Every structure is written in structure tokens, then in C-alpha cells.
Amino acid sequence: LPGVGGIELTRRIHRQYPDIKVIILTFHEGDEYFVQAMRAGAAGYVVKGSSADELIRAIEAVRREGVYLDPAQTRRLVEQHLVEQRQAAFGVLSTREREVVGLLLEGLSNQEIADRLSIGITTVQTHRSHIMEKLDLNSFGELIRYAIRAGAIEP
Structure with missing residues (x-):
């Protein structure tokens, strides 16, 4: 037609x-x-x-x-869909907090993250604290499990 x-x-x-x-x-x-x-x-x-x-x-x-x-x-x-799911899983975090999560999941220490992002180690620790609070997690192990379930990393 x-x-x-x-x-x-x-x-x-x-x-x-x-x-x-x-x-x-x-x-x-x-x-x-x-x-x-x-x-x-x-x-x-x-x-x-x-x-x-x-x-x-x-x-x-x-x-x-x-x-x-x-x-x-x-x-x-x-x-x-998987990308959107990953973004939603960490959507409550600020851009900087998502960067910190990514570096933590790569296995970097607080000092290495501070050096990479050109911020102080205390700032990294503050970001980690906010991340755990916002995601209602109590340990780094829980963060790893959360990231696996969200598809952000492979088990």
C-alpha cells in the first residue's frame, strides 16, 4: 500500500x-x-x-x-539487556564510585586505586564505604557476589 x-x-x-x-x-x-x-x-x-x-x-x-x-x-x-542490567545494578552509585568498583573488581588495592585515579587513599576508603552502604553490603566478598549476580564479572 x-x-x-x-x-x-x-x-x-x-x-x-x-x-x-x-x-x-x-x-x-x-x-x-x-x-x-x-x-x-x-x-x-x-x-x-x-x-x-x-x-x-x-x-x-x-x-x-x-x-x-x-x-x-x-x-x-x-x-x-545484559549491559542495561549491569548499569542498573550499580545505578545508585556515582560515576566515581562505579570507577572504584571496577578497579576493586580488577583486584587493585586502595593505594593502587588512589594512584590510578589521582585521589587520596582516604578518598578511596570513603568511596568504598559509600559503595557498601548504597548497595547494602557488608564485605568485599559480598561485593564480588553482587557483581557476579549482576553480570559485571565472570564467576
């Missing part, structure tokens, strides 16, 4: 014919377009430039399971 974009067309098809499954084939690799397509009711999402085999897999997956997501798109979304 002239003047109607793929997202709006998907929305209309989904609304009028809910049993029809729409697979979006697009040049858009951005997450925002993907999210809009899924919200509009798309059952599949394939980026143009994908192989013919990939398109066939999408059609078969939608037919069998009702949904298909481009593997590269899915990987990007998962990676983005």
Missing part, C-alpha cells in the same frame, strides 16, 4: 486478521525498529542480506512455533 510503512501495515494485518503471521523482511537492523515490529504483531523478523536459508528457516519456524527472531538481532538484544 502506498504511503503505509511496514510497521503500520503489520499492525493493520494483525488487527484485522490475527491468524495471519507476518514476517518482517527489512534493512533496519536497529533495536528500536525491531521492538516496534514485535509490538505491531510481527511473528518474525529477518534482516535483508540474510541468506535464503535464513529466510526459509524463518518461514518454517513461524509455521511450526509461531515466532522467529533473527539470530544476530537476538544476540544484540541480549547483549544490550
Whole structure:
């Protein structure tokens, strides 16, 4: 339909014919377009430039399971989610406190952190105290476990 974009067309098809499954084939690799397509009711999402085999897999997956997501798109979304999760886990901390946490998790001592950040050792200790208080932690071991659960470091 002239003047109607793929997202709006998907929305209309989904609304009028809910049993029809729409697979979006697009040049858009951005997450925002993907999210809009899924919200509009798309059952599949394939980026143009994908192989013919990939398109066939999408059609078969939608037919069998009702949904298909481009593997590269899915990987990007998962990676983005993990980054957001890490940021949220330490979101209550100031930028400097997050820097200190990162250096602590690298295994640096208070003195090494002070030298690296060009601040006094007392300031590092104050940052550590604020970090523990804000995250409601009582020991460095708890900070390590917190960071592992948040995905900030590997176990």
C-alpha cells in the first residue's frame, strides 16, 4: 500500500486478521525498529542480506512455533539487556564510585586505586564505604557476589 510503512501495515494485518503471521523482511537492523515490529504483531523478523536459508528457516519456524527472531538481532538484544542490567545494578552509585568498583573488581588495592585515579587513599576508603552502604553490603566478598549476580564479572 502506498504511503503505509511496514510497521503500520503489520499492525493493520494483525488487527484485522490475527491468524495471519507476518514476517518482517527489512534493512533496519536497529533495536528500536525491531521492538516496534514485535509490538505491531510481527511473528518474525529477518534482516535483508540474510541468506535464503535464513529466510526459509524463518518461514518454517513461524509455521511450526509461531515466532522467529533473527539470530544476530537476538544476540544484540541480549547483549544490550545484559549491559542495561549491569548499569542498573550499580545505578545508585556515582560515576566515581562505579570507577572504584571496577578497579576493586580488577583486584587493585586502595593505594593502587588512589594512584590510578589521582585521589587520596582516604578518598578511596570513603568511596568504598559509600559503595557498601548504597548497595547494602557488608564485605568485599559480598561485593564480588553482587557483581557476579549482576553480570559485571565472570564467576
